[in-house]
Amino acid sequence: MLKVVKNQTAALNALKTGQIDGTLIDQSMYKEATASGLKVVGMRGNTTRLLLTDHQGKKIRALGSLDVRRAMNMVFDKEAIAQDFYQGRADPAYQIFRPGSAASIKDLKEPYPDNVAKAKELMKKAGFEEGFTLTFPMFEGLGMEKLMPVVARQLSVLNIKVEQKLLSGPKAVEELLSGKYPAPLWPLGNYANSLQDINDYVKVDGIWNLSHQPDSTVAKLTEQLSSAQGQEAVKIQQEINRYIIDQAWFVPMAYPDGYYAHSPKISVPRSTDANVLLVRGEQGEDEAR
Structure with a gap:
């Protein structure tokens, strides 16, 4: 039986008192869960990111400016987010693709190092020195309400x-x-x-390319990709990655660990994982990929 508990803190308390057998928790709850005698298994499969899909500025005129999108990337210290916000249970993300996937660029250096002064210069150059307003949709239970103040604070330096x-x-x-x-x-x-990432996040009809705005470079590369194989396909996927990095379609922040805490009275067996996620053990060590 599944029980809906909207608040993660309430869910953890329900687990500790035996009202439920397991629940998802975030990084801030890991130590409390393990100290309470609960078992915790983890998995790394997400990239925390801002999706800047209005590349043509049709809904938010400022997002049509490449300088603005790049400036938004330059007010986040990804190392600090991974170490401080995620309490070291994450790695900084400089691209949206999972490390080791075909599209991922190995040993990529931060393309937009944290530089508030330069970011402000770009905002002024673009004519948006006074800033603008962004509305972020929120769901209860995802834990993003804890990251939201961090993101809001950093964006506020650009007004x-x-x-x-x-x-x-x-x-x-x-x-x-x-x-x-x-x-x-x-x-x-x-x-x-990573072809699936490209389909969902990059292509014009991708479910998470929310504005569905056409881009001639992406259209050309995805058309080439449709018939490419082997190393040629890898090359094109990485070219797509470089293009969306250069165009600042996203603000990637971190590859965080996700956790499932459960009662020691139950077992959580390993299952076949089509996405080959990085599994974390009880103490957070890597167990398999």
């Missing part, structure tokens, strides 16, 4: 005001994917096959 819109009810996901909010903060999963 970007963050507003939150809580989505609920049977049409919440439909509203999220409608394109009404063209720049959400979201912890999206990564596939073992």
Whole structure:
């Protein structure tokens, strides 16, 4: 039987008192869970990111500026987010693709190092020195409400005001994917096959390319990719990755660990994982890929 508990703290308390057998928890709850005698297994399969899908500035005029999108990347210290916010249970992310996948660029250096002064210069150059407003959709239970103040604080140095819109009810996901909010903060999963990431996040009809705005370079490269094989396919996927990095389509922040805490009275068996996620053991060590 499944029980809906909207708040992660309440869910952990319910687990500790035996009301439920298991629940998802975030990094801040890991030590409390293990100290309470609970078992914890983890998995790394997400990239925390901002999706800047309105590349043409149709809904939010500022996002049509490459300088603005690059400036937004330059006010986040990804190392600090991984170490401080995620308490060391994450790695900084400089690209959206999972390390080891075909599209991932190995040993990629941070393309947009934390540089507030340079970011402000870019905002001024683009004509948006006074900033603008972004509305972030939110779901209860994802843990993003803890990261939101960090993101809002960093964007505020560029005079970007963050507003939150809580989505609920049977049409919440439909509203999220409608394109009404063209720049959400979201912890999206990564596939073992980066072609699926390209299909979902980059192609014009991708479910998470929320604004569905055509791009001639992406169209050309994905057309080439449709018939490419082997190393040629890898080369094109990495070319797509370099292009969306250069165009600042995303603000990747971290590859965090996710955790499932459960009662020691039950077992959580290993299962076949089509996406070959990095599994974390009880103490957080890597067990398999």
